[in-house]
Amino acid sequence: MTNNKIIEEIKAEISKIIVGQEDMVNSILIGLLTNGHILLEGVPGLAKTTTVKTVADVIDLKFKRVQFTPDLLPSDIIGAQIYDMKTSEFKIKKGPIFTNLLLADEINRAPAKVQSALLEVMQERQVTIAEDSFKVDSPFLVLATQNPIEQEGAYTLPEAQLDRFMFKIVVGYNTKEEEFQIAKKVTSSKKEDVNKVINKQSLEDLRKEVESIHIDEELQRYIVDIICATREPKEYGLEEIADYIQFGASPRATIDMFKAVKAMAFIRGNDYVSPLDIALIIKNVLRHRIILSYEAEAMQKTTDEIIQKIMEVIQVP
CATH class of the missing domain: 1.10.8.80 (Magnesium chelatase subunit I, C-Terminal domain)
Known part of the structure; x- marks a missing residue:
């Protein structure tokens, strides 16, 4: 199968679940092919989370989602050192950051400490817990969603963190015809299942092709x-x-x-x-x-x- 056919097959599987939003889908694929983090901005209900989950399923990647809230702590994302009562020893409990695709949902609702906790892992692909550093899985991408800052409880992200996102995608509403297709698809009794098209090794091969x-x-x-x-x-x-x-x-x-x-x-x-x-x-x-x-x-x-x-x-x- 040629590389272009592989990309077309990936898109075809994604389109079983996601209607329209071609710019968002292309951008996520570019992020995967180049190891670039993606920021998705749009009002709730535009299938941002569903798109990321579907891409993970099609490419056979581990996927975790963290809902960012004002009371979130850095340890809720990267993990922490905890005391094991049975062994009377401290041990490391890894957080959801140890995955392939991390969906940081509504990232601009969390406090500054949590934002800064993401900086090291986004740039260095590693996290520090207690005195130890741990490499995250490869590939590793942060796919963050944010609400427009005009919405209540949403804040502007720091410039240093924004700069670590390869893309900022403004996700808009679907067309009238796409909206009709979405309503039909969601309310239908027939549910579509996506097939895995490639795996991590195949993705790595595609990345090498992109570099050339x-x-x-x-x-x-x-x-x-x-x-x-x-x-x-x-x-x-x-x-x-x-x-x-x-x-x-x-x-x-x-x-x-x-x-x-x-x-x-x-x-x-x-x-x-x-x-x-x-x-x-x-x-x-x-x-x-x-x-x-x-x-x-x-x-x-x-x-x-x-x-x-x-x-x-x-x-x-």
């Missing part, structure tokens, strides 16, 4: 120009948005773009990166990494609008 995807040097420089334009917009003739940006995207954004465009080309069945691959994912990579100024917020500007303006000005090679 060709990206031309001109396109690499084009990506770097886009990132640099978020930091120094005036140097690229973007004076009109200069006052709207407080901080531009970090070097991690450039690294994630290089990885993600290769995976996007792979998912689309190509063995090389095209400008279209960049256009398809640029907002997902940058929207959470550009910090807007007070002027931008006062003018109700969004990071998506800033990225769009940059894309319009910088010449495609």
